[in-house]
Amino acid sequence: MSVKNLVETLESLEKFTTESVHGVVSECDIRAEDIERWVDYDYPVSDSYGRKMVHNGSFFEIMIMSWRPGDYSGIHDHGKAEFGAVKTFGAAEHAIFKLKKQKLITISREIVKSGTTLKVIPSLIHQMGNPGESNFFTLHVYGNVNLEGGITNEARIFDYSRNELLFVNGGVFYLLSEDKIVRREELPEADYATWSRDLIEAAKRAKAMGNEPEYRRLMNEISSG
Numbered sequence: 001m002s003v004k005n006l007v008e009t010l011e012s013l014e015k016f017t018t019e020s021v022h023g024v025v026s027e028c029d030i031r032a033e034d035i036e037r038w039v040d041y042d043y044p045v046s047d048s049y050g051r052k053m054v055h056n057g058s059f060f061e062i063m064i065m066s067w068r069p070g071d072y073s074g075i076h077d078h079g080k081a082e083f084g085a086v087k088t089f090g091a092a093e094h095a096i097f098k099l100k101k102q103k104l105i106t107i108s109r110e111i112v113k114s115g116t117t118l119k120v121i122p123s124l125i126h127q128m129g130n131p132g133e134s135n136f137f138t139l140h141v142y143g144n145v146n147l148e149g150g151i152t153n154e155a156r157i158f159d160y161s162r163n164e165l166l167f168v169n170g171g172v173f174y175l176l177s178e179d180k181i182v183r184r185e186e187l188p189e190a191d192y193a194t195w196s197r198d199l200i201e202a203a204k205r206a207k208a209m210g211n212e213p214e215y216r217r218l219m220n221e222i223s224s225g
C-alpha cells in the first residue's frame with residue numbers, strides 16, 4: 001500500500017477514534033519500499049532517533065521514525081493528539097508509564113514484535129527504543145479533528161536527567177538543546193526504575209554525542225542515587 005492510499009483510507013473514515021485509526025494502521029500493508037524515501041538513518045547524533053514528516057494534513061499527520069541500535073526516545077506524551085497509532089518494522093522496546101499519586105511509575109517494558117501496531121491514547125506516557133543490533137523504522141499516525149496542524153505540539157518530555165518537565169514541538173530527544181524547549185514545568189517524582197533507566201539513557205546519549213562531562217555527571221548521579 002502506498003502512503004497516498006493510507007492517507008485516503010484514513011480520510012475516508014467516518015469516525016476518528018484511537019480504535020478506528022489503529023484498525024487502519026494495523027491492517028494497512030505498507031511495506032519498506034513504500035516509505036523508503038522517508039527512512040533515514042543518517043541523522044545527527046544529537047537527535048535521539050530519525051524523524052521525518054510524511055504527510056502533514058490538516059487534522060492528522062504521518063511520520064516515519066528511524067532507529068539505530070541503542071537509540072531511545074525520552075519518556076513522553078503526544079501533545080494535542082487525540083488519537084494515534086504506531087506500527088513497528090523491527091523489534092522495538094516499548095515502555096509505558098503512569099502518573100500515580102503525582103509519581104511517575106513504569107507500568108511495563110517489553111520488546112514488541114515487528115509488525116505490531118501500538119495504540120496512542122491521549123493519556124499515554126511512553127518510551128520507544130532500539131535494543132537490538134540493526135536499524136529499523138516505525139510508522140506513526142497522530143490526529144485531532146479539532147486542529148489544523150500542530151497536532152503533537154507541546155508534547156511533554158519527563159526528563160529526569162535535567163529534572164524538568166519539558167514542552168516541545170518536535171522530537172522527544174534526550175539532552176535537548178535550549179532552543180527546542182518551548183517551556184518547562186516542575187517534574188513529578190519517579191520510582192527508582194523509571195528514574196535510573198532515564199538517567200542511563202541520557203548518559204548513553206551524552207556519550208554518543210561526545211559530551212564527556214555530562215556523561216560523567218549522570219553516571220555519578222546514578223551511582224549515588
Ligand SMILES: [Fe+2]
Nearest residue numbers: 076077078126
Ligand atoms: Fe510516542
